[in-house]
Every structure is written in C-alpha cells, then in structure tokens.
Amino acid sequence: MRELTERYVAAALRSIPEDQKSDIEAELRVSIDDAIEARVAGGGDARSAETEVLTELGDPDRLAAGYVGRPSYLIGPEHFFDYKRLLTVLLITVVPIVVTIVAVVQVVAGDSIASVLAQAFGSGLSLAVQIAFWTTLVFALIERGSERKTSEWTLSTLPLMPTAGTVRLGDTIGSVVFLVVAIAGLALSRTVSPVTGPDGSAISIFDPSVWDFWFPFFIVVLLIEIIFEVVKYWRGRWTWPLASLNVALNAVFAIPAVYLLTSGQIFNPVFFEEIGWGSEPAGDGTLVRVVVAAMIVIALWDIFDGFRKARKV
Amino acid sequence: MTYDDAQLESQLKELRRGSVLLACLLVLRNPGYGYGLLEKLEEVGVEVDANTLYPMLRRLEKLGLLTSEWDTEGARPRKYYATSQAGIALAGELMASWLEMTRTLERLNRGET
Numbered sequence: 001m002r003e004l005t006e007r008y009v010a011a012a013l014r015s016i017p018e019d020q021k022s023d024i025e026a027e028l029r030v031s032i033d034d035a036i037e038a039r040v041a042g043g044g045d046a047r048s049a050e051t052e053v054l055t056e057l058g059d060p061d062r063l064a065a066g067y068v069g070r071p072s073y074l075i076g077p078e079h080f081f082d083y084k085r086l087l088t089v090l091l092i093t094v095v096p097i098v099v100t101i102v103a104v105v106q107v108v109a110g111d112s113i114a115s116v117l118a119q120a121f122g123s124g125l126s127l128a129v130q131i132a133f134w135t136t137l138v139f140a141l142i143e144r145g146s147e148r149k150t151s152e153w154t155l156s157t158l159p160l161m162p163t164a165g166t167v168r169l170g171d172t173i174g175s176v177v178f179l180v181v182a183i184a185g186l187a188l189s190r191t192v193s194p195v196t197g198p199d200g201s202a203i204s205i206f207d208p209s210v211w212d213f214w215f216p217f218f219i220v221v222l223l224i225e226i227i228f229e230v231v232k233y234w235r236g237r238w239t240w241p242l243a244s245l246n247v248a249l250n251a252v253f254a255i256p257a258v259y260l261l262t263s264g265q266i267f268n269p270v271f272f273e274e275i276g277w278g279s280e281p282a283g284d285g286t287l288v289r290v291v292v293a294a295m296i297v298i299a300l301w302d303i304f305d306g307f308r309k310a311r312k313v
Numbered sequence: 314m315t316y317d318d319a320q321l322e323s324q325l326k327e328l329r330r331g332s333v334l335l336a337c338l339l340v341l342r343n344p345g346y347g348y349g350l351l352e353k354l355e356e357v358g359v360e361v362d363a364n365t366l367y368p369m370l371r372r373l374e375k376l377g378l379l380t381s382e383w384d385t386e387g388a389r390p391r392k393y394y395a396t397s398q399a400g401i402a403l404a405g406e407l408m409a410s411w412l413e414m415t416r417t418l419e420r421l422n423r424g425e426t
C-alpha cells in the first residue's frame with residue numbers, strides 16, 4: 001500500500017462526478033503504478049519514485065478538472081467582456097440612483113446631514129458589493145452551465161470613433177454625478193440653509209410650497225435623466241430617438257421651472273428679506289432673470305447638442 | 314537582445330500544443346494505454362506531461378476520436394485507447410495542414426514569399 005498515492009488518488013477523486021469516479025480511479029491508479037514501476041525498474045528506490053511521479057502529476061484538483069473538462073477559472077475569455085460591460089453599467093447606474101433615493105428619503109424624513117451622508121454612503125457601498133457579487137456569481141454559473149456560445153460579436157456593435165458623437169464613460173459618469181448632486185441639492189435645500197429664523201429653524205432659499213408638487217416632480221425628472229444617461233451609454237452613441245427624448249426631458253424640466261420662476265413661485269421671499277436683499281429678487285428681480293436666461297440657454301444648447309451628435313453618427 | 318529560457322519554454326509550449334493531439338491520434342492507430350503512450354511519445358521526442366495527456370485521452374474519447382476498452386487479462390487491468398475511424402480521418406486532415414505549414418515556414422525561412 002502506497003500511502004501518498006492513496007491520498008493523491010482520493011484528493012483527485014473528490015471533485016469528480018460519481019458516475020465517472022470508478023473509471024477514472026482505476027485508470028489513474030494504474031497509470032501511477034506503471035510510472036513508479038518504470039522508475040524502480042530503472043534503478044530508483046520505491047519511495048522516491050512515488051514522490052517524483054506524484055509531484056509530476058501536480059495539483060490533484062487541477063488534474064481532476066482536466067479529467068472532467070471543468071474550467072479552472074471563474075470567468076473565462078468567452079464571457080469576460082460581457083461580464084465587464086454589464087458590471088460597469090450596473091455599478092455606474094444603479095448605485096447612484098439608489099444612493100440618491102436613500103438620501104432623498106432620509107432628508108424628507110428630516111434626518112441630520114451627517115446621518116444622511118452616512119446612510120447614503122453605507123447603502124451605496126453595500127449595494128455595490130451586492131451587485132459585484134451577484135453578477136460574478138451568475139457569470140461563473142453561466143461559465144459552468146451552458147456549452148452555448150455567447151452572443152456573436154458583430155461589426156454593428158463596434159464603438160464609433162471617440163470624436164463622432166459617441167458616448168464616453170467619463171461623460172456618463174460626469175452627468176450622473178451632476179444629476180445626483182442636483183437631486184441631493186434640491187432635497188437638502190429644504191432643511192439646510194445658511195439662514196435661520198428666530199426659532200433656529202432653517203429658512204430655505206426656496207418657497208416651502210414648492211414641495212407640494214413641483215420639487216418632487218423635478219426630482220423624478222432628474223432621476224429619469226439619470227436613466228436616460230445610462231441608456232445613452234448602453235446604446236453607445238446619440239441617436240435620433242435619443243435626441244428627441246432629450247428634447248422632451250429638457251422641456252418637461254425647463255418649461256415648468258421657467259413658469260414657476262417668472263411667476264415668483266420658486267424663491268422664498270423670507271429668505272431674501274433675511275439676507276437683506278428685500279423681497280424683490282424673489283419676485284421679478286435680476287436673480288430670476290439671470291436664472292431663467294441660464295436655464296433657457298442650457299436647455300436649448302443641450303437639445304441642439306443632442307441633435308448635432310446624433311447627426312454626426 | 315536575446316531571448317531567455319523562460320520565453321523559449323513558453324513559446325515551445327505554444328508550438329507543441331496542437332502537435333500532441335495529432336501525435337496521440339497517429340500513435341493510437343495501434344491501441345495503447347495511458348502510461349505506455351506517455352513513454353512512447355517521450356521516446357519519439359514528443360514532449361508532454363502526464364497531467365496533460367491523461368485528461369486529453371478522455372476528452373478525445375468523449376469527442377469520438379478515440380475508442381476505449383478495459384483489458385482485464387494482464388497483471389493489472391488497463392484501459393486501452395485506439396483511434397476511431399473519425400480520429401483517423403481527422404488526423405489525416407491535421408497532418409496535411411501540418412505539412413503545409415511546415416512548407417510555408419520553410420519558404421519564409423529561405424526568404425521566398
């Protein structure tokens with residue numbers, strides 16, 4: 001009885017399916033015996049011959065994987081790029097959206113900034129870990145499951161030259177971060193302000209009545225814009241439908257915003273009185289005109305830019 | 314600038330990869346068993362590790378390129394592999410390609426195009 005051989009064979013058989021076990025065991029055993037015998041016949045001692053033969057056979061798990069044709073990697077080259085693309089898209093989209101929602105909910109619930117930041121950061125981190133784990137698990141299972149090939153790569157999925165209206169990851173991340181900050185800013189403005197009233201409560205720069213409908217509405221529009229950014233990245237380039245949708249999104253945000261601004265419904269007169277500007281800016285003053293002009297210019301530029309890039313493609 | 318031994322080793326490994334399969338199919342036109350085949354290949358100068366060869370035999374069997382049979386007559390029972398008709402046909406194709414490649418490389422080596 002060769003103790004090392006016994007242990008080696010047992011280790012190799014561990015991960016071999018039951019129905020192949022006896023066959024592989026018998027074959028492996030006789031191959032090892034043959035090899036040791038040949039060495040002994042050539043003038044070696046039995047013990048060191050055994051050591052040499054088993055060392056040459058190498059890691060029993062690797063050998064077993066070879067026998068049953070199991071991949072010795074988690075995600076192979078066949079699926080790696082699909083895996084990477086999906087993981088990237090999920091991380092840069094789902095995480096910011098959820099973090100924003102968590103932050104907004106917390107702010108609306110009236111939590112302190114420190115608590116809001118801690119919660120948002122914590123949920124973002126755990127979500128990112130969850131996404132990475134489950135995506136990896138699914139791909140590892142696909143790798144082991146199907147013999148089927150992944151979607152055939154064709155020229156039609158080839159990214160365009162980076163200058164011609166393609167959507168770059170950096171731009172997408174930038175836009176998403178901007179939108180998240182905008183949403184957080186709107187949400188935080190309710191409870192955070194440099195100006196406080198006599199009772200110590202914050203006086204928001206925005207009129208409290210905006211929260212009845214319009215600010216929640218704007219936040220929803222901004223969330224949709226995050227999804228829009230993601231879809232655009234997924235698509236890889238500007239298209240005519242995307243550019244048209246971009247018009248709609250801009251209109252849905254800018255038209256009510258301009259109307260509310262010009263009709264004096266957005267800014268809080270109390271805020272401006274407190275900082276000594278009088279109540280004028282909240283109504284039809286310079287501030288409103290500047291903001292309105294900026295919004296219109298930005299919206300028009302954004303619409304124009306979308307069509308320009310769609311045309312280039 | 315010269316190559317080091319590790320580079321040579323890894324390039325040789327790449328080169329040999331396909332040849333081992335072909336060598337197996339050719340040698341096993343006469344039935345043989347695992348260790349016997351390993352020795353035979355070593356003898357004729359085809360370098361292959363046991364832990365590559367044994368799994369490969371099973372894989373080729375699964376693909377129908379080899380057939381197998383347990384021989385329980387001898388001192389110890391051995392699994393004998395033999396190249397199937399499909400394996401012989403494939404070996405013929407591969408051999409032709411191999412020779413073609415060799416001729417091409419020789420032409421390139423002589424500087425012809």
